[in-house]
Amino acid sequence: MxxxxxxxxxxxxxxxxxxxxxxxxxxxxxxxxxxxxxxxxxxxxxxxxxxxxxxxxxxxxxxxxxxxxxxxTPEGQLQDIIFTPNGFNPGAFVEVFQTIPFHWYVFNSFVIATASTIVVLIIGSLAGYAFGRLEFPGKVPLLLLVLVISFFPPAAFFIPLNDLFNTSFFFLEPITGDGTLYNTPGAMVLPLSAIFMPLAIFILTTFYSQIPEGLEDAARVEGTTRLGALFRVIIPLSAPGVATAGVLTFIAVYNEFFFSFLMTDGQPESWAPLLEGIIAYQGQYEVLYHLMAAASIIGVIPVAILVIVAQEKIVSGLTAGALKE
Amino acid sequence: MARVQLENVTKRYDDVTAVEDVSMEIEDGEFVTFVGPSGCGKSTTMETVAGLTKPTEGRVYIGDDDVTTLAPKDRGVAMVFQNIALFPHMDVYDNISFGLRLRTFSDDEIRKRVEQAAEIVQLEGMLDRMPDEMSGGQRQRVAIARAIVRNPDVFLMDEPLANLDAKLRVHMRTELQRLHRELETTIIYVTHDQAEAMTMSDRIAILDGGELQQIAPPLTCYNEPTNRFVAGFIGSPSMNFLEGELIEGGLRTENFDVELDPGAVPGVGVGDDVTLGVRPEDVHLAEHADSLADHTAHIEARTDVLEPMGDEVFVYLLLAEEVQGSMEEDPASSPNQLLMSVTPDTEIHEDQAVDVVLDRSKVHLFETATGDALVHGLTDRSDQESGPTATEAE
Known part of the structure; x- marks a missing residue:
């Protein structure tokens, strides 16, 4: 110009x-x-x-x-908190454990969430493999059925389940003592796994269906069964999807209120989860809000750690997943 | 190393038949190529050998064992895939040793065999690379190493060179032939590229529409195609086909007659529809006709388009005055066109009137209705019987 x-x-x-x-x-x-x-x-x-x-x-x-x-904020001074606490009492974070065995509740929740996640990932992987990679009659109706079940309000299952879990089965006696699932992790892992399963199935179906057919064929010719190919090739390559489904399930179960509140008697030795622990600060005559708040913050920590760790996995999975062709 | 036998293998999907009653026997150590157009069932046939597809009917034998219902891993086969299919989350060493690690081999044995295989395909020093850090040719070599490391009885290759560029493909072609010589393993190779099939195989199996058309050594397929499909598929450019009718003393096509004794053509008689097939290199200019032992009468033609290829020139001939070369028609099967191949030093121009002759010893006759070959070469019979036929005609 x-x-x-x-x-x-x-x-x-x-x-x-x-x-x-x-x-x-x-x-x-x-x-x-x-x-x-x-x-x-x-x-x-x-x-x-x-x-x-x-x-x-x-x-x-x-x-x-x-x-x-x-x-x-120290006990009894909860009025007018806007941006600063009324007083400074970090001792609440210690008091939490002194008042009740709060760590026990956290442990229970962690075990329940981990067990549910493992159950969901294993069964969800098998279902995701079938829906994502196989052709069979009734595939679409079955997938829709899974979807429909996920629309059911969990509360609808509560009464029959509660009844079932309070029924004594002889084969459970060696494990639970009285033969019922009430007051065991099973009473929460079973229904919660089922409730969060459809979401995991959908996520895993999408990921597994995107792994090229050739890779699975190659694994099978090289010497794996279909199941072997799933665990050695398809799941490692779908790491981001598995991590996503796992994290979502873990957080959902860890945060779950309804079944967690009703399937135990609320005692930590009966596998009562975190939520029961927080509620336990609510007495008949006083509510220890500052301890409930401190307990909530402590309760978040395991999830926060998990998300940070898993996020790294998700990112590494995305960058390493060079799935051309 | 083992013999492979297919017995009446049929594969049907809901409403499609991918493979129809294919039977063949592949000898120990043989290199057999399945070739055919897309959707002809060649890959499906191979998959039945690999075990990735179960045949609807029929049996598959590897060695002396009936493997029809065995899982792929129990068949002693290894496979190289069209999309290479290296495991992207494993390095080259892990990719090659994948199959060995699934079996009971000691770590030392695995290392030894992986290094051996890497040496055969010239991948030494690349064992710790990831697949996405390698070029297409290198990845292909990893896939081949992964297949040979297990000493398979049968080596299956499904268009392994299809994703490589032209130069690399020719190079890998010779590499594979060298590999076959070294390993002496039975190889089944699938391709749609007839050049690959011609150059590499001991025998070619040509499939079309799920049916086996011919299985024979490459030159047999070229010189004595069993039917019109094989004749048209093998050879590039394709054979010319001219439909005609057998008359007394010859074959009448739309634009010219060829002398022959209809009685000498088995299975058909005067009045039947017969297709003449002749390869471009067996069409000659009339002035060179003397070099041929036996040639047909002169055929008038006009040159249309020339395609100089360097080592030869393809000349499209129009046989009738009024016709134009048409985009609609496949020149190979058009009744008014003939493709001729001449040496590059031939004096020839576009739109020039020429006389051509066909080499009678290279003329094929096919039954028009079925496409089956009737006769390959007219020389012998015309030698014996040209006298009486000629007098009859006169």
Missing amino acids: SDRHRTDGGETRTDVLTESHEAELDRGPFQRWVDDSIKNPQKVYRAMFYVAAIFFLVTTLFPFYWLLMVAL
């Missing part, structure tokens, strides 16, 4: 004049900003990203902040 103008000096000067004239037009800061964003839309996108990100962070993290403020 400038080269062309240099061949004719007169014209260059007029151009400069016109430009400077335009630039001198009266423009407010808003107009300048609009002008700039049209020329440089990346800036706006970045700004929008920050606005959205900050919004999400505030809505998700501010309750945590408040929980922390409540936990730090």
Whole structure:
């Protein structure tokens, strides 16, 4: 452009004049900003990203902040907490364990969530393999049935299940003593695995169906069975999907209220989960809000650790999953 | 190493028959290629040997064992796949040793055999690479190493070179032949590329529509195709086909007659529809006719398009004055077109009137209705019987 103008000096000067004239037009800061964003839309996108990100962070993290403020406020001074605690009492985080065996509840929840996740991943993998990679009559109706079951309100299952779990079976006697599942992890692992299974099946079906057929054929010719190919080739290559299904199941079971509240008598030695522990700070005459808050924060820690670890796996799975062809 | 035998193998899907009653015997150490157009059932046939597909009917034998219902892992076969199918989450060493690790081999034995296999395919020093860090040719060699490391009885290759570029493909072709010589294993090779089939195999099995058309050494398939499909599929460019009718003393096609004794053609008689087949290299200019032992009468033609290939020139001939070369028609089967191959030093131009002759010893006759071959070469019979036929005609 400038080269062309240099061949004719007169014209260059007029151009400069016109430009400077335009630039001198009266423009407010808003107009300048609009002008700039049209020329440089990346800036706006970045700004929008920050606005959205900050919004999400505030809505998700501010309750945590408040929980922390409540936990730090000494007992009986809970009025008017906005941004700072009324007083400073970090001892609540120790008191939590002194009042009741809270660590026991956390352990129970952790065991129940882990067991459910393992059950869901194993059965979900087999189902996902069948739905994702095999052709068989009735596949679509069956998949829809799984979907329909996931729409049922879990409460609908409660009464029959509660009845069932309170029935004594002779073959369970060596394991549970009285032959019933009530007050054992089984009373929560069984229904919760079933409830969160459909989601896992859908996630795993999608991932397993995307592994090229050739890889499975290669594994089978090389010497695995179909099941062997699933565990040696398809699952490792679907690591992000397995991690996603696993994390979602773990968090859902760990957070679950309904069955966790009703399938035990609330004692830690009867496998009562975390939730019962938090409720245990609620006495007949007083509610220890600051301990409940502290307990909630402690209860979140295992999930937070899991998510951080699994996130790394998910990311590494995504980058290593060079599934061309 | 083992013999492979297919006995009346049929594979049907819901409403499609992929393989129809295929029977063949493959000798120990033989290199057999399945070739045919897409969807002809060649891959499905191989999959029945591999065990990845169970035949609806029929039996498969490897060695002396009936393996029809055995799982792939128990058949002693190894396979190289079209999309190479290396496990992307394992390095080269783990990929090659995958099959060995599933069996009871000591770590030392595994290492020794993997290194041996890597040496055969020239992959030394790359054992710790991941598949996505390698080129297409290297990955293909890993896949071959993975197959040979187990000393399989039968080596199956499903279009292993299809995803490689042209130059690499030719190179890998010779590599595979060298490999076959070294290993002396039975190899079944699937391809749709007839050049691969011709150059590498001991025998070619040509399939079409799920049915086995011919299984024979490459040159037999080329010189004595069993039917019109094989004749048209093997050879590039394809054989010319001209449909005609047997008349007294010859074969009448739309634009010319060829002298022959209809009585000498088995299975058909005067009045039957017969297709003449002749390869482009067996069509000659009339002025070169003297070099042929026996040739047909002159055929008038006009040149249409020339395709200089370097070592030869393909000349599209129009046999009738009024016709134009048409995009709609396949020149190979058009009644008015003939493809001729001449040496590049031949004086020939586009749109020139020429006389051509056919080499009678290379003319094939097919029954039009069924496509079955009737006669390969007219020389012998015309030698014996040209006299009486000629007098009759006169």
